[in-house]
Amino acid sequence: MMLAHRLLILAIALACWACTSQTNPSPPSATGSGDTPRNIVLIVADDHGQDAGAYGNPVIQTPNLDALAADGVRFPYAFATTASCSASRSVILSGLHNHRTGQFGHMHDFHHFKSYSNLKSLPVLLSEGGYRTASIGKYHVAPQEVYAFDQMLQGNARSPIAMANTAEAFITENAQQPFFLYYATSDPHRGGGFADDLPHAPDRFGNRPEGYPDIEPVRYNPDEVIVPPFLPDTPTARAELAQYYESVSRLDQGVGRLIAILKDAGVYENTLIIYISDHGIAFPGAKTTTYEPGLLIPMIVRHPGGLRSHVNEAMVSLVDITPTLLDFAGITPPTYPQHIGLPVLREQLPEEQGLHGRSFLPVLSETRPEGWDEIFASHTFHEIQMYYPMRVVRDRQYKLIWNIAHGLPYPFASDLWESPTWQGVYAQGPDALYGPRSVQDYIHRPAFELYDIAADPYESNNLANDPRYAETLTTYKNRLRAFQQRTSDPWTLKWTYE
Amino acid sequence: MMLAHRLLILAIALACWACTSQTNPSPPSATGSGDTPRNIVLIVADDHGQDAGAYGNPVIQTPNLDALAADGVRFPYAFATTASCSASRSVILSGLHNHRTGQFGHMHDFHHFKSYSNLKSLPVLLSEGGYRTASIGKYHVAPQEVYAFDQMLQGNARSPIAMANTAEAFITENAQQPFFLYYATSDPHRGGGFADDLPHAPDRFGNRPEGYPDIEPVRYNPDEVIVPPFLPDTPTARAELAQYYESVSRLDQGVGRLIAILKDAGVYENTLIIYISDHGIAFPGAKTTTYEPGLLIPMIVRHPGGLRSHVNEAMVSLVDITPTLLDFAGITPPTYPQHIGLPVLREQLPEEQGLHGRSFLPVLSETRPEGWDEIFASHTFHEIQMYYPMRVVRDRQYKLIWNIAHGLPYPFASDLWESPTWQGVYAQGPDALYGPRSVQDYIHRPAFELYDIAADPYESNNLANDPRYAETLTTYKNRLRAFQQRTSDPWTLKWTYE
Numbered sequence: 002m003m004l005a006h007r008l009l010i011l012a013i014a015l016a017c018w019a020c021t022s023q024t025n026p027s028p029p030s031a032t033g034s035g036d037t038p039r040n041i042v043l044i045v046a047d048d049h050g051q052d053a054g055a056y057g058n059p060v061i062q063t064p065n066l067d068a069l070a071a072d073g074v075r076f077p078y079a080f081a082t083t084a085s086c087s088a089s090r091s092v093i094l095s096g097l098h099n100h101r102t103g104q105f106g107h108m109h110d111f112h113h114f115k116s117y118s119n120l121k122s123l124p125v126l127l128s129e130g131g132y133r134t135a136s137i138g139k140y141h142v143a144p145q146e147v148y149a150f151d152q153m154l155q156g157n158a159r160s161p162i163a164m165a166n167t168a169e170a171f172i173t174e175n176a177q178q179p180f181f182l183y184y185a186t187s188d189p190h191r192g193g194g195f196a197d198d199l200p201h202a203p204d205r206f207g208n209r210p211e212g213y214p215d216i217e218p219v220r221y222n223p224d225e226v227i228v229p230p231f232l233p234d235t236p237t238a239r240a241e242l243a244q245y246y247e248s249v250s251r252l253d254q255g256v257g258r259l260i261a262i263l264k265d266a267g268v269y270e271n272t273l274i275i276y277i278s279d280h281g282i283a284f285p286g287a288k289t290t291t292y293e294p295g296l297l298i299p300m301i302v303r304h305p306g307g308l309r310s311h312v313n314e315a316m317v318s319l320v321d322i323t324p325t326l327l328d329f330a331g332i333t334p335p336t337y338p339q340h341i342g343l344p345v346l347r348e349q350l351p352e353e354q355g356l357h358g359r360s361f362l363p364v365l366s367e368t369r370p371e372g373w374d375e376i377f378a379s380h381t382f383h384e385i386q387m388y389y390p391m392r393v394v395r396d397r398q399y400k401l402i403w404n405i406a407h408g409l410p411y412p413f414a415s416d417l418w419e420s421p422t423w424q425g426v427y428a429q430g431p432d433a434l435y436g437p438r439s440v441q442d443y444i445h446r447p448a449f450e451l452y453d454i455a456a457d458p459y460e461s462n463n464l465a466n467d468p469r470y471a472e473t474l475t476t477y478k479n480r481l482r483a484f485q486q487r488t489s490d491p492w493t494l495k496w497t498y499e
Numbered sequence: 500m501m502l503a504h505r506l507l508i509l510a511i512a513l514a515c516w517a518c519t520s521q522t523n524p525s526p527p528s529a530t531g532s533g534d535t536p537r538n539i540v541l542i543v544a545d546d547h548g549q550d551a552g553a554y555g556n557p558v559i560q561t562p563n564l565d566a567l568a569a570d571g572v573r574f575p576y577a578f579a580t581t582a583s584c585s586a587s588r589s590v591i592l593s594g595l596h597n598h599r600t601g602q603f604g605h606m607h608d609f610h611h612f613k614s615y616s617n618l619k620s621l622p623v624l625l626s627e628g629g630y631r632t633a634s635i636g637k638y639h640v641a642p643q644e645v646y647a648f649d650q651m652l653q654g655n656a657r658s659p660i661a662m663a664n665t666a667e668a669f670i671t672e673n674a675q676q677p678f679f680l681y682y683a684t685s686d687p688h689r690g691g692g693f694a695d696d697l698p699h700a701p702d703r704f705g706n707r708p709e710g711y712p713d714i715e716p717v718r719y720n721p722d723e724v725i726v727p728p729f730l731p732d733t734p735t736a737r738a739e740l741a742q743y744y745e746s747v748s749r750l751d752q753g754v755g756r757l758i759a760i761l762k763d764a765g766v767y768e769n770t771l772i773i774y775i776s777d778h779g780i781a782f783p784g785a786k787t788t789t790y791e792p793g794l795l796i797p798m799i800v801r802h803p804g805g806l807r808s809h810v811n812e813a814m815v816s817l818v819d820i821t822p823t824l825l826d827f828a829g830i831t832p833p834t835y836p837q838h839i840g841l842p843v844l845r846e847q848l849p850e851e852q853g854l855h856g857r858s859f860l861p862v863l864s865e866t867r868p869e870g871w872d873e874i875f876a877s878h879t880f881h882e883i884q885m886y887y888p889m890r891v892v893r894d895r896q897y898k899l900i901w902n903i904a905h906g907l908p909y910p911f912a913s914d915l916w917e918s919p920t921w922q923g924v925y926a927q928g929p930d931a932l933y934g935p936r937s938v939q940d941y942i943h944r945p946a947f948e949l950y951d952i953a954a955d956p957y958e959s960n961n962l963a964n965d966p967r968y969a970e971t972l973t974t975y976k977n978r979l980r981a982f983q984q985r986t987s988d989p990w991t992l993k994w995t996y997e
Contacts, residue, residue: 103609103611105883111601111615111989113601113613113615115611115613117609117611384989385603385989386888386989386990386992386993388886388904390884406886406904406906406907408904408906408907408908409904409906409907410906415992491609491882491883491884492884494884494913495884
């Protein structure tokens with residue numbers, strides 16, 4: 002019934018889209034050709050994987066995300082470039098890979114990572130381009146001068162409807178000037194302790210008995226959640242997934258409220274809305290890794306151009322967000338000296354560098370645009386003690402992961418280490434299977450992991466040592482290294498020095 | 500002849516010292532009991548090991564350092580706590596171990612490490628205590644708000660006499676108010692390229708054909724330099740040591756000029772002068788390691804109290820500098836919340852913490868003061884890609900090194916990697932000997948290194964796996980761990996998580 006309903010929506014949407022004459026929705030200036038301001042709302046969820054109705058999950062309740070997808074463009078091949086909160090947000094807000102933002106890891110507490118002071122962030126560029134800008138919810142980047150918003154709206158990042166309500170005044174305060182709203186929830190991140198009152202004492206994922214203002218909690222039966230192949234199908238994992246689902250459904254209600262406010266304010270039709278997550282779900286096997294569940298994110302784009310229920314199979318990544326939003330606003334992206342703050346690298350580099358991503362607006366209406374068949378990822382730290390640089394190239398056929406510090410045990414984020422889902426398997430010993438690999442293989446990784454990602458989407462068969470793939474390995478290593486050189490990655494030297 | 504001359508000086512100095520009635524040179528306030536300001540000059544050399552006449556080297560020409568030692572107190576057991584420039588300077592200027600300053604590695608270029616913003620540094624504390632403060636030469640810490648000096652005097656840090664001359668105006672500008680001068684050379688750091696005109700093309704160590712203002716270059720015959728046991732006795736190493744010696748002799752002339760200025764200004768007798776280096780010599784086997792040649796530094800203290808040619812065998816380290824200078828100035832050291840910027844660590848900690856070092860002024864006149872028989876070291880990064888945390892406890896009998904990231908190859912600072920001294924040995928293969936260990940053993944280190952440092956000062960025999968030392972190993976591990984807990988070291992968790 003539910004599926005049939007979805008198919009109906011899809012059919013109608015496709016029909017609508019076929020009627021539109023949309024070709025290039027990219028306009029020249031922030032106020033468009035007329036006087037209507039071109040607003041931007043960027044919604045950033047926290048550790049949300051591709052778990053939504055619109056992404057094919059028939060159990061989880063995300064009616065508002067589904068409606069946004071029905072009213073816009075869904076990207077099934079959207080990727081984070083680093084599966085760590087601070088690091089990824091610096092990528093989202095700069096259009097640069099993490100090894101170029103300086104925000105190599107967490108900004109909070111003793112971790113103390115900060116982005117380069119000469120980085121020009123998205124809110125600053127938009128502000129200089131005539132936008133009024135506001136942030137509400139999770140921030141997690143530094144320093145504030147670099148990620149400067151005109152307004153830092155205050156609100157509990159776990160209370161998404163209250164956040165939307167708080168943002169309403171900003172949205173409506175000036176109809177003449179375009180606005181940029183950065184709305185970032187803390188859902189569905191782990192947090193709030195363990196639910197000792199429930200079987201298997203799952204992490205609460207922010208759910209609390211007293212609830213949140215205006216939120217109608219959606220509770221899930223652990224027996225009914227869908228356990229993805231990278232997780233063990235244990236009662237504990239199911240108990241945690243049920244909590245995660247509840248947290249996703251809460252944030253979905255926030256999205257719904259925010260969109261209702263935009264509609265009520267009469268700005269929905271001239272606002273570009275993008276929904277993304279900073280990276281995948283907060284379970285070992287996903288977050289902090291560069292495996293598919295860590296990198297794959299939901300991305301839904303609602304463009305004033307009028308595309309409906311469109312699916313765009315371009316491979317895009319979070320470095321593309323800033324270039325896309327600047328393109329929408331008609332603002333020229335910044336260039337930087339060959340390396341932010343670095344006078345000399347040991348390899349030849351171009352003198353000026355643009356952003357690492359590019360606008361996908363020109364191909365938004367396409368289904369499988371040419372030249373959008375490759376993404377790169379670059380992860381270095383999560384917490385300061387969790388040094389584990391990885392560099393990744395992934396296209397439609399293969400994926401190569403370079404574990405630069407492969408001599409180290411894989412470092413766990415503390416909340417992932419403590420998760421009952423992990424501990425339940427870990428307690429069974431090094432040979433116990435956690436998803437597609439053993440505990441010991443998860444912890445001790447080889448220098449290179451090469452997957453035929455088209456045939457082996459769960460990355461269970463490493464081909465890096467298979468002589469039949471020697472040439473492929475070399476090809477992808479070369480592509481990875483070229484990417485690093487092109488983007489002034491300080492870790493490029495590890496190809497020769499170690 | 501030269502040695503006889505030194506012995507004569509020593510004898511006279513000892514006699515003088517025996518006559519003094521100095522017991523506790525620590526006074527209550529910055530202006531002392533009378534009206535004479537109690538000035539402070541902190542001289543920080545760059546990568547200078549214990550290579551000076553006063554430290555028993557009969558070849559190197561350091562008459563001014565020798566004179567300072569003859570007029571003060573020499574510490575043969577002075578140690579850096581991390582053998583990396585930025586990191587060590589944050590320790591010198593804070594009295595905290597590097598894992599608590601936030602300056603985990605280099606501040607410059609893309610490395611981008613910065614100290615915690617709520618750290619109260621030595622110049623700030625002295626300034627608040629009524630001192631006028633100035634820095635000249637190498638700075639290499641961040642941010643500037645934290646390491647704020649009233650004046651940032653400009654000058655080429657390779658031109659030490661010019662630096663001293665520039666500082667003269669600051670020294671003399673106000674005779675009523677005490678001053679703090681931070682005089683930091685870039686000598687004898689590597690730099691300036693390779694001397695292709697010389698045999699074996701050694702690094703220039705800042706020496707240049709056109710010389711430096713007012714410096715009389717002292718050139719050395721490579722055949723005559725003393726090759727320390729941690730280095731290979733090769734013509735290449737000798738060629739590089741000759742350049743290093745020349746750089747040391749240059750900085751020595753700067754020290755001489757600075758002291759002459761203090762004397763001319765009539766403030767020498769009411770100024771505490773401390774000469775230190777940030778850490779040991781810039782050769783593999785020393786700098787960036789926690790081996791003795793990396794940690795042992797020259798430290799000479801000239802105190803107004805009048806001690807002459809005194810040798811103090813206390814084990815002191817660079818965390819003691821700030822407490823000592825605050826003690827001299829009569830300023831109470833700061834305390835911090837249990838962790839700078841860290842609300843919760845997973846282990847119980849005291850709520851308030853003082854500095855990690857302590858003033859050695861109360862024991863300055865002693866020869867082997869009780870309770871000064873142990874030092875700790877804490878190193879984490881050099882460059883950002885050079886993650887290699889090590890923690891060390893060393894007393895008079897044993898030294899334990901914990902190589903936390905022992906699964907990684909030891910990361911080389913780029914200038915040390917490129918050094919002809921290293922490359923000459925490295926080219927001979929993994930079994931070639933570099934000082935007391937093979938190339939492969941230098942690069943691949945075990946988790947623990949335990950040395951009977953009293954019997955094995957060159958750290959050639961690791962006892963960590965010797966069953967006869969199992970109990971000793973446990974004892975020192977416990978001491979190390981307790982130190983980490985006491986000082987809120989984020990890497991404490993590696994005892995349990997890896």
